[in-house]
Amino acid sequence: MIIHGWTGGQAVVHRPVHLDAADYAYATISLEGLAPAQQARLAWKAQEDGVTTPVTARLPWTGRGEVTIALPAAWRGSISEIGLLVAGEPGMPLRVRHLTLHETSISTWLRTRRDDWLHFSPWQLVDINFLRAHGFGTAPRLVPAVLAVCALFAVLALAAGRGPRRRRAPLALALVFAAGWLLLDAAWQRKLLLQLGVTRDTFGGVPAAERPGRDIDAHLFALAQRLAPQLPPDPSRRVFLLYAAKGHQYDRLKLQYHLLPRNVFNFGSSLPEPGTFRAGDHVLLLGSIPSVAFDATSGLLRDDDRALAASPVDVTDAAALYRLEAEAPAP
Incomplete structure (x- = not known):
């Protein structure tokens, strides 16, 4: 089956079934053409006690066309419908080759562990020196799992190296350590190669001026582009x-970067203190800040400690920009 149609940033394929959830513990999905920026979910309708509930479970993206997942606790009751939901920007046509449900077995469990550990997450700056192999879902992390297996083999090597064989124990320990190191390095190299393909597909052939709009913080870049004309670049x-x-969270730092060369102060969640601002300066609220509110009747921007005369410039759910007129007298 090939998925061509997208509606509202989603593509859905489903079919009616009559299944008892208790008969199955795992699902294997073969879905080709999925991009890393898209998110695929297994979707189903569960009937229990006369109530039908739509449920979804996220699928890991491993760079392979087929993944196996352990069905979550919400997989229960009678299953009346099952399918796939893909969210994101439309891309290549998606080919669904099969969706197979499995009973509990060791081989299927091993496939879920493999796909849990192969789950791709975007490259971070620290990844040049670290392997942050997060387990997907309930899977243990890859690094502790490898260390545990190496420790087990090291104990076995020491136990087997007693008596005449004890001279071989250091060599056996070195081989165990080398095998664990190479396995983790292979996982790091695989992530690097996947990221290379993702970067090429995301930015290849795109002019430099348009690349920020393709990055993972494209929403912050778009916000900065909208606000910039209303903020004077005068330092x-x-x-x-x-x-x-x-602290200095990612969103605030990236927005500050995208607003350069404007003089952005990025120091907390409270309004500026008296004597630290002038009329014509701006306050930019990024996201929801419960302690700060604007009173349209009085024209005051308030927090728990002070109130400032201000006028709204650009107010949305994502951010609110106010121009400071003058410091308000203490209530």
Whole structure:
């Protein structure tokens, strides 16, 4: 079956079935053409106690056309419909070769562990020196699993190296260590090669000026592009960027970068103190900040400690930009 049609950023294929969820514990899905930026989910309708509930379970992206997953706790009752849901930007046609349900078996369990560990996550800057192999779903992480297996073989090597064979124990330990190291290095190399393909597909042939719009922070780039014309690049005019999370989170730092060369202050979630701003400066709220609110009646932007005279410039759910007019008197 080939999926061509997309509606509202989603493609769905499904069929009616009559299954007892208790008969199956795993599912294997062969789906070719899926891009890493797209997200595929196994979808089904479960009937239990006369109530029908639509449920989905995310599928790992491994760079392979076929994955096996353990069915989650929500897989229960009577299954009346099953299918696939793919979300994201439309791309190549998707080919669904098969969707197979399995009973519990050791071979199927091993396939789920393999696909859990092969699940691809986007390359981070620290990945040049680290292998952050997260388990997908309930799977243990790859690195602790490899270390545990190496430790087991090391104990066996020491136990077998007693008596006349004890001279071979250091060699056996070295081989166990080397095997574990090579296995982890192979996982790192595989992720690097997958990222190379993802980067080529994402940015290949795209002009440099358009590449930020293709990156994982494209939504922040688009926000900065919309706000930039309303913020003077004059360094004497400051923009106070407020964000609810503690510390310098990724979103606030990337938005600050995209707003350069504007003079952005990025130091917390409270309004600027008296004497630190002038009329004509701006306050930019990134996301929801419960402690900060604008009173349209009084024209005051308030937090728990102070109130500032301000006027709204650009207000959406993603961000709210206000122009400071003057410091308000203390209530």
